[in-house]
Amino acid sequence: MFELLGIPPQVMMGQLLLGLINGSFYAVLSLGLAVIFGLLNIINFSHGAQYMLGAFVAWMLLTYLGLGYWWALVLAPVIVGATGLALERVALSRLYHLDHLYGLLLTFGVALIIQGLFRNYYGISGQPYQIPGALAGGQNLGFMFLPNYRAWVVVASVVVCFGTWFMIEKTRLGAYLRAATENPVLVGAFGINVPRLIALTYMFGVGLAGFAGVLAAPIYSVNPNMGADLIIVVFAVVVIGGMGSIMGAILTGYGIGLVEGLTRVFYPEGSAVVIFVIMAIVLMIKPEGLFGRTA
């Protein structure tokens, strides 16, 4: 089999696959952030905690109710989304007339509370969650072994990401969302219930975080810090893609995952910082992000 710059193909492909898996999580999470920021102008710092909540809800459904992975994939995003809906109605909706900073501070505080509560009850050692039977095992591709579950994560994230993009860019509901982002007062004067639209959008964005959490549960251990570790990277992805840009969040999520994987092959020491180096370069050259619109 071929070698590239002296790197065995198994290593190269393995790291690229890992990058693609990470990119799948970056894409789904940054998409949720972009949807929320795009419509609500809220920088949702509790997104990482809501991702963790998705993984924990999956674990709880299995542990306490005996409901397995496929049930969790449907129920956990709805449950986590419902907590987001409550947060929006009770607290966030009171901050829309204030500066972005207040929403950021509120959601940051909420993230700390959620993570603190879970650390208190479940510790930080992590809870195991098994890969569902139907997705156990893997495929030998000749040059590498592809675990079925990891292939599923990539496929599921691609479907969810492009389904969301289609809904926002190509449907009547998406047109309402885009219009309400620009001029909520006029959209309300057309007879559309903008507060409900905003609340459901936040619920949907948070539900995406919950969905990513369920996808992550069998790969990473389910622990209260899993979101906190990821959220800074995801914010960097959103900044690189362009705040509020749906397609920017998706493409940058996968792209950054792959770049991270390649860096791990060629310069492993740089893999942890490469995203932030890219973010700094993008901010210097194109401050609105790769896919963002100039203000």
Add this chain to the structure above:
Amino acid sequence: MTDTTVERHAAAPAGTPLLEVRNLQGWYGESHVLHGMDFDVGEGEVVTLLGRNGAGKTSTLAAVMGILGKRTGSVAYNGTETIGMQPRHIARLGIALCPEERGIFSSLNVEENLMLPPRIQEGGLPVERIYELFPNLLERRRSQGTKLSGGEQQMLAIARILRTGARLLLLDEPTEGLAPVIVQQIGRTIAALKAEGFTIVLVEQNFRFAASVADRHYVVDQGRIVDMIPGEALEANTDKLHAYLGV
């Protein structure tokens, strides 16, 4: 024209008016901008609000639509009091606003802009009829809304509220900044809409344009109605109107 006709236009419309505004007060934040507006609009009428910049014309439309910061008094549409209602509920009664700055959404193409306002009741114009009235919009339906010329954007802003089934159209300075040929086209459109039975409240500074399309003219000054001039009497009241408008 007969005296009877003049009298019919000069007086408040016979029967219950479609829009009845009484002692309407309005505020933008701390700023008190409407100081007791009183006027009526009969079904099928075209009525203008004339006045200087800052007189309160746009604020009046915003108050009728419910999007002014705070308002008190009475605004009854078809006998239903709307003063405590949310804008979305007012819209669903059958009132639609075409705002001064047109409010075309840049993230939507022409067709998406056109289809954005939901149908709120029967009686809206079919899309085919709208494209007949505004053929430019059909040609450019895939273009980004804000890439249209000023005149086309104005047509789009009017067109999209015709689909909804709203019977009372609030048009805020539809001729502002447009070339004379486009102004004439807007005038023909308003005449066509009147013929279709729409009721229109038109805010205008261009009183020559207003004279050509409206049945009655309310003169607004400092947040109040200070005079009402029937369409037929406008010519005879030109000097008075110049004094009001400061032109």
